[in-house]
Amino acid sequence: MQLTKTNFIQYLQCPESLWLLKNKPENYPNGEFSLFLEKLVTEGYEVEAYAQDLFPEGLKLESFVSPEKTKAKLSENHSHFFQPAFETAKGALAVIDILEKNQDGSYNIYEVKSSTSIHTDKKHNHLKDACFQKYVMTECGYNISKVFIIHLNKEYVKNGEINPNELLEIKDVTDKLDEIYSETVNEINAALNFLTKQIDTSSNCSCIENTRNNHCDAFKYFNPEVRQHSIYEINGIRAKKIIELRDLGVLNIKDIPSDFVLSEKQQLQVVSNIQKKPLIQKDVINETLNSLKFPLHFIDYETFPTAIPKVDGMRPHQHLTFQVSIHTLAEDGMISHFEYLADKMELPKKLIEGMEQFTGSTGTFVSWYAPFEKKRNEEMASLFPEHKSYLEYINSHMFDLEKLFYTAYVDYRFLGRTSIKNVLPVLEPELSYKNLEIQNGTMALDTWGRLMLEPESFEDTETVKKDLLAYCELDTEAMVRIYQKLKNLN
Structure with missing residues (x-):
């Protein structure tokens, strides 16, 4: 039986997972x-x-x-x-x-x-x-x-x-x-x-004591007792805490003892699971949202990072910002939209110029996980010093909408995550990424990259461009809808 270096690294992570792959490949849950x-x-x-x-x-x-x-x-x-x-x-x-x-x-x-x-x-x-x-x-x-x-x-x-x-x-x-x-x-x-050994595949694999981001592909096969709302879903939980809870015989969030030490965010998630309802700090949400200065510019970038830089001026693995969507909400409730999609692989000067013309240095920019957009702005400011003041304005006037879902709005149905893909289906279920051809950021960057480097691989490039625009537009529309939902809490 062969062992490659890839197999060896898998063994170091989870021996049982590799054993299953090698000895019972028909049972190995090969994902897409x-x-x-x-x-x-x-x-x-x-x-x-x-x-x-x-x-x-x-x-x-x-x-x-x-x-x-x-x-x-x-x-x-x-x-x-x-x-x-x-x-x-x-x-x-x-x-x-x-x-x-x-x-x-x-x-x-x-x-x-x-x-x-x-x-x-x-x-x-x-x-x-x-x-x-x-x-x-x-x-x-x-x-x-x-x-x-x-x-x-x-x-x-x-x-x-x-x-x-x-x-x-x-x-x-x-x-x-x-x-x-x-x-x-x-x-x-x-x-x-x-x-070469025979192992009991009905026993837990080594990943049972790891956090969910470190679970092997075969985790569900070896650990069928781990179901939804398990302790592995607790946001930011460390392996040490998982081991402590398992030693107490606790697998489900609702069974965690009330005196078990967790962070505020984690404890709120436990309570939400037990009560089966969201925990909402309306005063905190209202105070935070009321402090934002209009107009509100809900912004989202799509980027294309590559190991080998494709454009002059770029470093290895640096993100090339190729797309932006901005929904601007005025104080009177009027909404306007700006979008830009690069039609060639080049530095994003036109993207920045379009943004600045649309928003100016006014109001508050609202993003979801602000560190990503801020980092892109820093990189673009370095590339284009003439737009530095505008990009610095955005970063100094940016509000991270995701942060409200750390402790001010906690819902067990988010499954311990606060990404927009987890929050949107709960708050606005009729607005879904599932209806789109492009459903996540990885699909977006892969599609745009192939569109630029291998356009012949698509039958209809105009339709592909529309699909890219639709995905990025939904990201910012989703933020607007979530913002409105929070503003209208009873």
Whole structure:
């Protein structure tokens, strides 16, 4: 049974999930491959191509080359090899991004990452990745001299044709790997042994003590007793608190003891679950909303971040703001709307000019999760100093509507989340994203990106543009409707 580095990282997160994938794939709840993951994979290939350009004499092996063919190719007169494969006797399989042959017969490993730094968190541990690759080659009898990680240079700014030497950084991680190598080898062997065991699939998986954002894909399979309104839905709950509650035999929110220590926000969610009704601090909401200065500009951006910058002036992974929707509510109740959708991949100067002409430096700008819009404004102010004062006005006069749903309006039906996608269906169920062709931000950025880079993939580009406009418009219309609902609380 093969174990790849991707399998190994999955094992570190949840051994049982990997066991199910390998031993009972028919029972593994393979979700739909998300657009976001697809984008990450595509960008990974793109970064890898630039990394290969650093070694122009490198030999590119055929896709999914066998370890046997790799061994034969290594005997040829080449100094660098792209995508060579190696497999240990126990089934650990490594495909090396770039392998360098030294004159003394030893090898250097280059791992390519599409990030702007070396990650060491549980979900993306680049050092563990590199350790796995080194382990496999070592087990196969090769002497590994050094290990490097190639990643994007976060300070790189595109200006014309991309130079791989400026785009990428090469970091020697040999010493760092030496520090964790023995531990990682033990983990790899444990993973290989675990896959051959028989486990009780009716028992909980390791994720039972993790927060819901850290649950494996097979969490519901291994933990069917965890249903809606469980302790995992408590907003911002830490793993330590989950363990404490499980030790008390508590799984459902309504069973949490009244003296259990939680934050104010979390405690309100518990009470709402027990009472099965929203908890609304009307005085706080009224006072907050009455302090806003008209006109109110409900604003939402759509952005296109890419690992490899597509436009001059952009850095790796920097968000390119390509769309905006603004619903402006006047004090007399009149509503006007402005929208802009870029028709080419370029810096958003026209977008800012249209916004400024529509709103001017007046009133209050209302957003949902303001840090996102504020960060975009800071970036655009840096790109266009001539619009800095306007963009700074927006940021200094911005109100985050989402914050009212932290403690002033808590509803158990939000399931512990305060995103607009959770709040809108409860407060304004007739206004739904489900009726749109584009239903979330990931779909929007993916669609616009393909529209700009691969327009031939669409039969009717004008319809696609209308779909993009409709999605962004609903974001700001939803904010207006939620605002009105809060203003009209009885």
